[in-house]
Amino acid sequence: MSNGDWNTASGWVGGAIPGDMDRAILNWGGNTVTLAAQAPDVLDVRIGQDENSNLQVNAGGTLNVLNRLYVGHNNSTGTMTVASGAVVNVTDILWVGGNGSPQAVTGTLTIEAGGTVNVGNHLWWSAGAAGVATVNISGNLNQTGGILGLGTIDASNPSGGVATVNVNDGGVLALNNISGSGGSIQPGSIINIFGSGQVTIPGDFVSVIGTYAGNGYFAGDGVVGNVQADLTTNPGFTTVTVVQAAPVCMAGNVRYMNSGDWLTASNWQTGNVPCELETAILNWGNNTVTLNGAAPDVYQVRIGQDEDSTLEVNAGGSLTVVQRLYVGHNNSTGTMLVANGAVVNVTDILWVGGNGSPAAVTGTLTIEAGGEVNFSNHLWAAAGAAGLATINVSGVLNQTGGILGLGTIDAVNPSGGVATLNVEDGGVLNLFNIHAAGTSIQPGSILNINGSGQVTLPGDFEAVIADYASNGYIAGDGVPGNIQTNLTSNPGFTTVIVAPLAVNDWGLYFFHQ
Missing domain, CATH: 2.160.20 (Pectate Lyase C-like)
Structure with missing residues (x-):
């Protein structure tokens, strides 16, 4: 009632x-x-x-x-x-x-x-x-x-x-x-x-x-x-x-907030994971961004721009950068890890430790065993006057275009920065080109090959590599000049490895070059 x-x-x-x-x-x-x-x-x-x-x-x-x-x-x-x-x-x-x-x-x-x-x-x-x-x-x-x-x-x-x-x-x-x-x-x-x-x-x-x-x-x-x-x-x-409509892709910069998964749309300032026209900027108070799956293609990636940041591409993670990847940018430190089972593809230049500006930039790129980074243009490491770059390759780093530059932005003139490129035991660095005049690696910078690591170049670069080694720019197991080249390990390529130990008549080991 x-x-x-x-x-x-x-x-x-x-x-x-x-x-x-x-x-x-x-x-x-x-x-x-x-x-x-x-x-x-x-x-x-x-x-x-x-x-x-x-x-x-x-x-x-x-x-x-x-x-x-x-x-x-x-x-x-x-x-x-x-x-x-x-x-x-x-x-x-x-x-x-x-x-x-x-x-x-x-x-x-x-x-x-x-x-x-x-x-x-x-x-x-x-x-x-x-x-x-x-x-x-x-x-x-x-x-x-x-x-x-x-x-x-x-x-x-x-x-x-x-x-x-x-x-x-x-x-x-x-x-x-x-x-x-x-x-x-x-x-x-x-x-x-x-x-x-x-x-x-x-x-x-x-x-x-x-x-x-x-x-x-x-x-x-x-x-x-x-x-x-x-x-x-x-x-x-x-x-x-x-059926969710795909977000509109527009050119611009997109900043990641806090730490978290790259694929978490809400952590990006636009509310969407960046697309092939957008530049992804990782610089939120020394944050760490992880990627465990396939990310949509992105225009550029800048790790550590104005503030420090870290990107970890873990097993199963894949990232394709349509243009350039910067590890360290604008007075900051950028760190990138490519883990076992992860793949990163860069269509243009790979920058580590600065992009040619006088700013103090530190960049560290580590490719673990089973990880892979492919890039199609130059490798500029420590390209600025105060740049500091460290690249550790235990997996594979493939260059399919451009030239190598350690401590230089043009493979000719020194930048003033210092780059260290370590090809670790089991690691492979496949270069596309290195300057024949010996200027791809500048004073203070060095290419270290350790253990069973190897560096390859298409064509015959044996004499060129010998000059770099004799000038102390290539080391084997930590010893400058302690490397060996051949054209047989990978037909059509110059292969650079650590010089093997030889044994004399008294059973004593010595370096053979």
């Missing part, structure tokens, strides 16, 4: 709160009944039977319906809201907008974020010829039995009613089943998914969902058919989501 709290006995005809053998009927001239606590179990609930009515299950409210729940019934309008922190359990069928009769019935069910409705059987929404159902899901609606029916009472034949289901941002509609022949959603009815909303179904319904979407029965963000179904988001289930 009138408005009031479900658990107020005097509000019910007969003066008793309905129990597990009772049918609770809410129909007192458009009244509103609220529930903010546990209600006794009830057999049936009918909201709006012959007269309009509203039921609001508020935070802390729990309602267990042992049989069926009707939102709208017998020529009337029923409205139900399940608020955050509220739970409604329905053992049998959930009816919204009529129960199959030809009467004009309107039902609206709203599940707010944090609200939950669990249903053990069919979802019949707009099951009658004049039924109108609207279901808004920002929380969770879980169906554990039966099948879905929008504008139908049997998931096969149209009822004539119209049902609209809105799965809003953050909402989840977890279905138990949907007709594989397309009968669960009838003409005029639709499921709209918005934002991060999801619809899930146990098993593989990917092609079935594709048919429903193609027929205009699913929409994503208001666009009919703009949904996708997959089996990976929730293993064992088909998950239906909105």
Whole structure:
């Protein structure tokens, strides 16, 4: 009777709160009944039977319906809201907008974020010829039995009613089943998914969902058919989501905030992972950025620009830089690690320890065993007057264009910076070119080859390498000049290795060059 709290006995005809053998009927001239606590179990609930009515299950409210729940019934309008922190359990069928009769019935069910409705059987929404159902899901609606029916009472034949289901941002509609022949959603009815909303179904319904979407029965963000179904988001289930539009790629600089995963879009200032027209700048108070998967192509990468920073490309990580990669930039320190199983590709110049400016820049690039860096133009290390570069190669560093420059920006003139390039045991440095006049490595800079490490160059550079070694610019196992070249280890290439030890007649080892 009138408005009031479900658990107020005097509000019910007969003066008793309905129990597990009772049918609770809410129909007192458009009244509103609220529930903010546990209600006794009830057999049936009918909201709006012959007269309009509203039921609001508020935070802390729990309602267990042992049989069926009707939102709208017998020529009337029923409205139900399940608020955050509220739970409604329905053992049998959930009816919204009529129960199959030809009467004009309107039902609206709203599940707010944090609200939950669990249903053990069919979802019949707009099951009658004049039924109108609207279901808004920002929380969770879980169906554990039966099948879905929008504008139908049997998931096969149209009822004539119209049902609209809105799965809003953050909402989840977890279905138990949907007709594989397309009968669960009838003409005029639709499921709209918005934002991060999801619809899930146990098993593989990917092609079935594709048919429903193609027929205009699913929409994503208001666009009919703009949904996708997959089996990976929730293993064992088909998950239906909105097709997310690719972010617009525009030229500009994008700064990474704090430390974290490169692929976490929210950590970039634009809210998107940088693209092939954007320069990724890592310089947030000595932060560390990690990459464990395939990153979208990016225009440039600057590690340590104005502030220090570290980039770790871990196993499974891959990064393609469309233009230039800077390890250290603008008065700062940049550190880059390429781990076992990681690949970095640079289309243009690889800079380590500055880009030619007089600023004090330190850059360290470490390529672990099993890691790989490929670049297509010059290697400029310590290209500025106060540049300091260290490159450690235990994996593979491949140069397919340009020339080597250690302590120089043009492979001719000294920059004033100092570069140390260590090719460690098992490491390979494949150069494309080195200046024949001996100026690719400037005073103070050095190329060290250790253990079984090797350096290769296409063509015959044996005499050129010998000059660099005799001038102390190439060392083997820490000894300047202690290297050996050949044209046979890699036919078509000059191969530079540590000079092997020789044994004299007295059994004493000495270096043989």
